[in-house]
Amino acid sequence: MTFEIEVNGRMRAVTIERAGSMPARFRVTVDGASRLVDAQRVGDFGVSMLFPESGDASGAVQIAPLSGGGELLGHIGGRTARVVVNGQRTRRAGADTVAAHGEQAIAAPMPGRVVRVLVGAGDAVQARQPLVVVEAMKMENELRSPKAGRVKNVAVSAGTSVEAGRVLVVVE
Amino acid sequence: MKVLIANRGEIAVRIIRACRELGLPTVAVYSDCDRGARHVRDADQAVHVGPSPAVESYLRIDRLIDAARRTGADAVHPGYGFLAENAAFASACRDAGLTFIGPSPDAIALMGSKTAARAVAMRAGVPVVPGTDAPLASDTSDDEIARAAARIGYPVIVKAVAGGGGKGMRDVEYPADLRDAVRTARSEAGSAFGDTSVYLERRLARPRHVEVQLLGDHHGTVIPFVERECSIQRRHQKVVEESPSLAVDARLRERITRAAAAVAASAGYTNAGTIEFLLDEDGSFYFLEMNARLQVEHPVTEMVTSIDLVHWQIRIARGERLAIDPARAATPQGHAIECRIYAEDPDEGFLPSPGLIRGVRAASGPGIRNDGGVASGYTVPVFYDSMIAKLIAWAENRREAVARLSRALAEYEVLGIRTTIPFFLWLVRQQEFLDGRFDTTYLDRLLASRKGESFSELTDGDEERLAIAAALDAWFRATAGPSASAPRAGGWKSVAREEALR
Numbered sequence: 001m002t003f004e005i006e007v008n009g010r011m012r013a014v015t016i017e018r019a020g021s022m023p024a025r026f027r028v029t030v031d032g033a034s035r036l037v038d039a040q041r042v043g044d045f046g047v048s049m050l051f052p053e054s055g056d057a058s059g060a061v062q063i064a065p066l067s068g069g070g071e072l073l074g075h076i077g078g079r080t081a082r083v084v085v086n087g088q089r090t091r092r093a094g095a096d097t098v099a100a101h102g103e104q105a106i107a108a109p110m111p112g113r114v115v116r117v118l119v120g121a122g123d124a125v126q127a128r129q130p131l132v133v134v135e136a137m138k139m140e141n142e143l144r145s146p147k148a149g150r151v152k153n154v155a156v157s158a159g160t161s162v163e164a165g166r167v168l169v170v171v172e
Numbered sequence: 173m174k175v176l177i178a179n180r181g182e183i184a185v186r187i188i189r190a191c192r193e194l195g196l197p198t199v200a201v202y203s204d205c206d207r208g209a210r211h212v213r214d215a216d217q218a219v220h221v222g223p224s225p226a227v228e229s230y231l232r233i234d235r236l237i238d239a240a241r242r243t244g245a246d247a248v249h250p251g252y253g254f255l256a257e258n259a260a261f262a263s264a265c266r267d268a269g270l271t272f273i274g275p276s277p278d279a280i281a282l283m284g285s286k287t288a289a290r291a292v293a294m295r296a297g298v299p300v301v302p303g304t305d306a307p308l309a310s311d312t313s314d315d316e317i318a319r320a321a322a323r324i325g326y327p328v329i330v331k332a333v334a335g336g337g338g339k340g341m342r343d344v345e346y347p348a349d350l351r352d353a354v355r356t357a358r359s360e361a362g363s364a365f366g367d368t369s370v371y372l373e374r375r376l377a378r379p380r381h382v383e384v385q386l387l388g389d390h391h392g393t394v395i396p397f398v399e400r401e402c403s404i405q406r407r408h409q410k411v412v413e414e415s416p417s418l419a420v421d422a423r424l425r426e427r428i429t430r431a432a433a434a435v436a437a438s439a440g441y442t443n444a445g446t447i448e449f450l451l452d453e454d455g456s457f458y459f460l461e462m463n464a465r466l467q468v469e470h471p472v473t474e475m476v477t478s479i480d481l482v483h484w485q486i487r488i489a490r491g492e493r494l495a496i497d498p499a500r501a502a503t504p505q506g507h508a509i510e511c512r513i514y515a516e517d518p519d520e521g522f523l524p525s526p527g528l529i530r531g532v533r534a535a536s537g538p539g540i541r542n543d544g545g546v547a548s549g550y551t552v553p554v555f556y557d558s559m560i561a562k563l564i565a566w567a568e569n570r571r572e573a574v575a576r577l578s579r580a581l582a583e584y585e586v587l588g589i590r591t592t593i594p595f596f597l598w599l600v601r602q603q604e605f606l607d608g609r610f611d612t613t614y615l616d617r618l619l620a621s622r623k624g625e626s627f628s629e630l631t632d633g634d635e636e637r638l639a640i641a642a643a644l645d646a647w648f649r650a651t652a653g654p655s656a657s658a659p660r661a662g663g664w665k666s667v668a669r670e671e672a673l674r
Binding site: 039068 | 407516520521522523524525526527528529530531551554555556557558581582583584585587588589590593594597624626627628629630634635636637638639640641642643644645646647648650
């Protein structure tokens, strides 16, 4: 069985086959390189792996969907990476990981209050340039442009209370 | 004594634990979205106090007092935040015959005004940062403010008199920017505290934030504790705290703890409180403000002194005398460091990441303390501060405490939401942090120098392991059959079956 796995934007083809009669042994091929893996599911999201051909090295990973979009987050030693299996990505994950094209609407990720609007219609903006500051969860949060482009319109002003999903700025 | 805890999250859990240990029954309060929260389950009784927004629940003095009446609670612990430093709440508790586990309403009111608190410090002979002694009234002319700023000397900070948490603060480098800074600080202070009064303070170039915890009983005893170092701040918010401070030697400790105790005594302060100081590069220190409550970072003090501050808060409120050896309180045993773990995405500018927690494995083991307020299956709400836990590491010395903290962070798993754990793992590897060479401007400067790299530094090997695990995970799900119903989108199963048919 072959899976296309994307980790932090890099795609790998991973083929899994049972190896011999031991139930937990797999022959795993990543981009053509093959290795033996002793794999055990642990809990709902955990995978414990041993690599018998690499000095019995142990690797424990959690692959869990993020709340909301269903985007997968891989956890390894306290650090995380976006994981996409067979191209099953959500709209939000797609917008974040693939270079954003065309018109992009920047929406409030949570209910809050617009504290500052940092751009006006017609302004040229850089990728990741802060556009709007929204106060939510007692913090001021900068919402940034997903791409370089021009501000098409600004739908809110300072002081506006916004619901999650409300479009704040459109960048084209 | 039955204690109502007028708070939520990790601090409510922390206080419930202390009450249990002292054999006291507890009453939790909760808003709509917190029905499933851990503090509700951990308490003996729990009372609903309103809808999710804090102003309609955790900030409703009438409903909290009513909850105490209904359950027969005779004491109230306010925790931190919410109503903890609200003199009207402390008064309302007293008027309702409830013991408020904290300072008196007068002390809260006095220390709650930053300019009044500065006056208290000056009376106690403790230096304050040069600044305006009285609040700048809303009708103070621009010229008058400009003259005051010139007298103090630039750069200055405009601060809200009622301030806290970095709100209503503006740095002013040049005289030309003063007018706008005063205006925005006033407007921020007005919306955050309902009070537009501001004052000016000189901004020190590279200060450290060093603070002194203290306890005062109702018999005139005030005991200061070994200092906490809280210079690691993001936008004026503490993110890492430790004790002791590398910048404080025994002689300075003696001076700064004595100064703190003098301020508290001069305010007639009782129960737990903290005096915050700015420590300049030349070793001189200045009174900054007093926090009239238990603080988020109190565990580091508990770890290096083995003294339970919440126990003592309750015992002081019951009228007991402080029976703590002052030398023991002021002498650190080993070193402790705390990280505040937030439901935020550090890779997206620390954007809040509320939502359903699908799994938690808190770090544990030798020298580790986890003060958490969440559990698997709980949804982190959007209505409150996003801190979900505090991780504290203790060891014989700082180097070992950092190593232990690093070990514990790598163990800590929170599934379903993003957290600041990867950020802390990155921070504890920075050379200045390891060397203890930092001041309150360090973290903001460090973050500004980054160019959008992820805090999760993964090797090719890590990424490959993640890829293999993700494929195995998908394989397990595809082959497990209908009994292993996955809580996620069913896309993989069908894809995997198609593959298998080839």
